[in-house]
Amino acid sequence: MTTAMETTEKLSDPSGRGFVDGYRITFPQRQHAYTxxxxxxxxxxxxxxxxxxxxxxxxxxxxxxxxxxxxxxxxxxxxxxxxxxxxxxxxxxxxxxxxxxxxxxxxxxxxxxxxxxxxxxxxxxxxxxxxxxxxxxxxxxxxxxxxxxxxxxxxxxxxxxxxxxxxxxxxxxxxxxxxxxxxxxxxxxxxxxxxxxxxxxxxxxxxxxxxxxxxxxxxxxxxxxxxxxxxxxxxxxxxxxxxxxxxxxxxxxxxxxxxxxxxxxxxxxxxxxxxxxxxLKSIVPNNELLIEQDLKIRAALADTPEITFPQVVEGGRYVVHQYVMHFDGSAFGKDRNDLLDLLTAKYGIRSIVQYYPLYRFPLFQKMGYGEADTPFLEKWWDDSFSFPWWCGITDEEIEIMTSSLKAAIADLKAG
The missing domain is CATH 3.40.640.10 (Type I PLP-dependent aspartate aminotransferase-like (Major domain))
Incomplete structure (x- = not known):
């Protein structure tokens, strides 16, 4: 099947966005089309x-x-x-x-x-x-x-x-x-x-x-x-x-x-x-749609303790810009890379990893900022990843992504 935002463009964005042949669902380069x-x-x-x-x-x-x-x-x-x-x-x-x-x-x-x-x-x-x-x-x-x-x-x-x-x-x-x-x-x-x-x-x-x-x-x-x-x-x-x-x-x-x-x-x-x-006239309804998509994904993965989501500060309204999750496969000796290997190769889901800790980038290391005292980030980041995300993901696409993620985790558990 094709995604809601599929185009004929080849991957040109170093972030990992853009349509790529051979996947059931990939990252779009834009959140939504212009009206x-x-x-x-x-x-x-x-x-x-x-x-x-x-x-x-x-x-x-x-x-x-x-x-x-x-x-x-x-x-x-x-x-x-x-x-x-x-x-x-x-x-x-x-x-x-x-x-x-x-x-x-x-x-x-x-x-x-x-x-x-x-x-x-x-x-x-x-x-x-x-x-x-x-x-x-x-x-x-x-x-x-x-x-x-x-x-x-x-x-x-x-x-x-x-x-x-x-x-x-x-x-x-x-x-x-x-x-x-x-x-x-x-x-x-x-x-x-x-x-x-x-x-x-x-x-x-x-x-x-x-x-x-x-x-x-x-x-x-x-x-x-x-x-x-x-x-x-x-x-x-x-x-x-x-x-x-x-x-x-x-x-x-x-x-x-x-x-x-x-x-x-x-x-x-x-x-x-x-x-x-x-x-500006459409930003609120678009964000409401993104929040609705998030809630559907969270509900579908509620029985998957290996996947966790961020919490929102008290009184906060979030807007779900990118869909970052965390995977914990330590109980069966697997990590984020094992999970994404399966998601891409077996299930055709092009998830990505983004927002590398800045002090790990060559630029900041060259400038003298390659050291950091960030213990939680150090243990957390290496198992974070992002689902494909845009405004207007269909229920069918959500089901494909969530069921594939659960199946991949089951595969990892089974060895």
Whole structure:
């Protein structure tokens, strides 16, 4: 059979997504197809927008996003990595500072802070939620700590009450990486609005995407918010004061907006912004469908103790960005690799392993961050894996995946 998102594309994404011949179910590269309304929004910009960037569609998208999340201020940017970079800049992160980042996350959660010259300090994950462990954050704080990066990985909210309490007591900035967590809340408050900054992604693999790339930075402080547009767009600003001729000395000024800080170009195009405003209308029902899929899989595997799932912090709404599970075959001497070998070769299910502990990557090792004190992550990660996941998995596909997983485990038990 073919999957709901099957295409003729060959595998090109190093994450392991994309249709691959020979499997019953594989990972799609996108969570869902664009609707006709979303396509029409992009075409409207192509036909009618006077400018293709920094215009009314950006203003509308930022206003729509701030309203959706409850953020004080929202700024469209080219991607979440650059949103994190801006958050680091406005947090004053630089050489000699330490930034605490979970060891288990996507690489972009850490790279911007290393690029700013900070020392990366790896935090462990919580044994139940699989997000950054507040107790370990507090253990890792030193006089050089400048900021905490709280990642809401997999659409699971980190424990922001604990994290904010720790940050407030130690005078630290909190940067929320919400790349996978749009529509994720704690007691009704949207992630990205607890800390000083929230950073969101609209990459193709997300539930909401703006033509493959895109991001949003949310900001709590009004003074910082006033400076974001200039830093985001090459320092461009109006020339102050009245002018005898509108073209003298030139049409715009260039100002760094921060002492000794070069501006950046992290702009988001108008077509992407128009699409973003339209996609915000469907994010909640799409996430509800993903949650419904998750509950069906959990119910089907309730009698399979070898498979465990993450828990959600009290009062949290999760949004199930990727479908990560943990396998424990220690009772019969088998591990995750044994399980995936069977799932792929015998049952045609292309599961993948993702979010390698960052300190194991060559990049971070070369940069001097190859060591970590993360005992739970070290014993947990090597038996984690991800089911194929997208918005709109059919009941038949869920039954194929879950029954195949149970059968593979039975095979392993039988030797």
């Amino acid at each position: 006709e309304a979303e396509i029409a929004a992009v075409v409207d910009v192509m036909r009618n927008a006077e400018g293709q960037t920094q215009g009314p569609y950006l203003e509308k998208f930022e206003a729509d996003f701030a309203e959706f999340t409850g953020a004080n201020f929202a700024f469209g940017v080219s991607n979440c990595t650059n949103a994190l970079k801006l958050a680091g800049i406005f947090s004053g992160v630089g050489p000699g500072d330490e930034v605490i980042v979970p060891g288990y996350t996507y690489c972009a959660s850490a790279i911007p802070f290393g690029d700013l010259g900070a020392d990366l300090v790896w935090a462990d994950i919580h044994p139940e939620t699989w997000t950054i462990d507040p107790d370990d954050i507090e253990r890792k704080i030193t006089p050089r700590t400048k900021a905490i990066v709280a990642v809401h990985l997999l659409g699971l909210p980190a424990d922001m009450r604990r994290i904010m309490d720790i940050a407030d007591r130690h005078g630290l900035k909190v940067i929320e990486d919400c790349a996978q967590a749009l529509d994720c809340t704690i007691d009704g408050q949207h992630v990205g609005t607890f800390g000083d900054f929230g950073c969101f992604s609209f990459h193709a693999a997300k539930t909401m995407t703006t033509l493959g790339e895109g991001g949003m930075l949310t900001v709590k402080d009004a003074d910082i918010a006033a400076r974001v547009p200039g830093i985001r767009h090459n320092g461009l600003a109006a020339i102050p004061g009245p002018r005898e001729r509108y073209w003298v000395p030139a049409m715009s000024n260039v100002d760094s907006f921060l002492d000794e800080q070069w501006p950046q170009n992290f702009c988001l195009g108008e077509a992407q912004c128009a699409l973003g405003s339209e996609e």
